[in-house]
Amino acid sequence: MTAKDFDQAVCLEEYAFKYRLSEVEKLERKEVMQKREINLGSFVDNQLAAKLHILPLQLFLGDEKLEFGGVAGVATWPEFRRTGHIHQLLMRSFAEMKEQGFTLSMLHPFLIKFYRKFGYEVTNYTYKYDLTPKDIPTYQTAGFCKRVAFEQEKATLKKLYKDEASQYGLMMNRDDWWWEKRVISEQDTIIIYYNRAGDALGYLIADINASHLRIKEFVYQSIDACQGLLQWLKNHDSMVNSITLVAQPNHSFAFYLDNPRIPLIKKAYFMSRIIDFSGFMKKYPYITAKEKVRLLFKLEDEHASWNNGKWLITFEDRKCKQVEKVDQATNVDINFEANINSITALLLGSESLENLQIFGKIIVKEEKIRWDDISQINKPHLFDFF
Template sequence: MHLRTLPDAHLDAFTERINYAFRPTDGPSWDRDEEDHPDLFTPLGFYETPPGETPEVSDLTAVCGTYDFTVRVRGDWHRMPGLAAVASPPETRRRGVVARMLDALLERHRDDGVSLSTLWPFEYPFYRRFGWATANNYARLAAPPEQLSAVASDPAGSFRRLRADEDIDAMRAVHESWATESLAVKRTEGWWRHAVFGGDEPDSFVYGWEDDAGCLRGYVVYAFEEREDGDGRRLNVRELAAADGEAEAHLHRFCRDHDSQVEEVRFVRLPEWVRPIDAYPDPRAATLEIRPGPMVRIVDVASALTDVSYDAEGSVTLGVRDDRCEWNDAAFRLDVADGDATCRRVEGGAETDGEVEIGALSQLLVGARTVEEAVRAGDASVEGEAAQTLERLFPRERTFLRERF
């Protein structure tokens, strides 16, 4: 079987498989939106058609797609495609088709010079088997609107509704000063239009707060929905971005001032370390949940460890365990000196300073985990000076992939 960029003529079949996998209760009738995907998205098909022959839709055994993200990793920007829309029809399941498709995708990424990958899993154990590991947790916070009074400012400045054709540049400036953590995505205009404004069929409101000089200092993306318990309505805050604390307080005031319309304000995804609940008049009135977030994977160890930036120096030889990518399942020598890094595969059964599983190494690379945590979980075996060297080279960072795809 072979992974190919999906021909336009097969987009209906692609959508049919996605709908069956993720929206089966809608039944067999569906319509495809011609503008359903942003410019970053590439749909892919896994075909039985031999290489060199035109793929037939009847040979389409499974589908997936990738978003060509550029993501901050240890202070620099790196390509990190987001895997999505992994689906197979019922007639091709339990044959290992999806497993072979994922293997083919990783090989395709490697051939394209891509060394990192990310995804939001439908099931964490499934993707762990293929080498992806959790990149960050996130918090979900819900509270009655009056609880936001303690973190809201007195009125100042002004609010206005933001529009894609006019305000993306100003919003980008806010976003770049706000999303500074590891795994922040450099948003393209197409992604702004698709992910923030909802494309041609927006399903959320976007409002901004301007100071008295007319400078946009923050914005909030939200939608209204009925609560699951049937007890009124909720303001669902999808993103609240602020250039500073003053702007953030005014945006909380904006949310609080919907108290005549909603019984609850819910912040859908917050960094795990953000704890506004501590300032609420009655913290027990709020609900704070911690949930697992997206996953990351190193596609090519040698390239990934060579390209990332380091704030320390040192050398270490690691045995990497990767059951899916034979080019990673080997010993690697990492040397970092004078700001330059070189990572190369060591052949011939070289002696190593320790071993690490590919998922754990992926977490170390982006800053999602410490060496001590990986060792304690049994995903790495390294100690002494080698462990100290790894801790210096890969210190823990605040990681948070804000995008949902």
């Protein structure tokens, strides 16, 4: 797609996703396409039949920052559905992302089984607690909560977020534009918790609608900060009847509530796909072995042929030292055989090797060492949406 096709793209988006944009919003959307997206379209007689957008983004993976392609805005006119347009666009997107140096791709699926056919696998979940102010104990903390504007405390929020994001895998490395356009909205309230010395130790982003309070992000670096932010929620007891809190998978504060018997809904959220296996393994940060380790992956990838085959990966001193495509290999410590979906789930930590084996998704021969003894994978998580 080129700029002359953007009006058609906006029109298709409005129809497919059932919303309407004002003229100003249409101009803003087309500017984003021009400046921040790689736009792919499939045409029939000069009419845009289907489209998708690749967002060049960056994520945290252990100590690494990894460029990745976020796939979004996938849409087809109903009269052109089930005729191969999206198949062709996804294949083109994989080649485009490889050329751009993106070793990983992520997307929010409209139908999980559809994207599994193209090598994507579920890697991220949302964790939502439903509670009321009465469920929260009364806390007395040494610090205090302060309502702030994003521009006023931008650096503080970005640091708190980055500290949290680096504890997980697949969390986005947000730039200022993303914070301002995709994270913070006009109706949001930002609360930062400070200790007695004035150090920021946590934050939340909330919006209130009628008698419901929704917490979009809840980050804390100490028990005092957690309790201080929870007390801020409790102080809405005369204003709201219900609270939804979007949490991280490692959070366990519900145990300490007055009423721990609150619903926790875990729901599949984003899917990921390794685009360039060789490039991805060269930066893979989760191997902890100091001694030399040789891993052999027999990989099947129907839609990215460059990934197919046997890959011998050598790690030493926790770093990838060599990636080579081979016909045969000797002195291998662990052999893996699977498709790109299961290898993605394993390497990104969304599913354990044991479970993948139990459900017949991977064949493994641990010849000399165990995978769990040489790897330590940060649990994947994602606050954002695209």
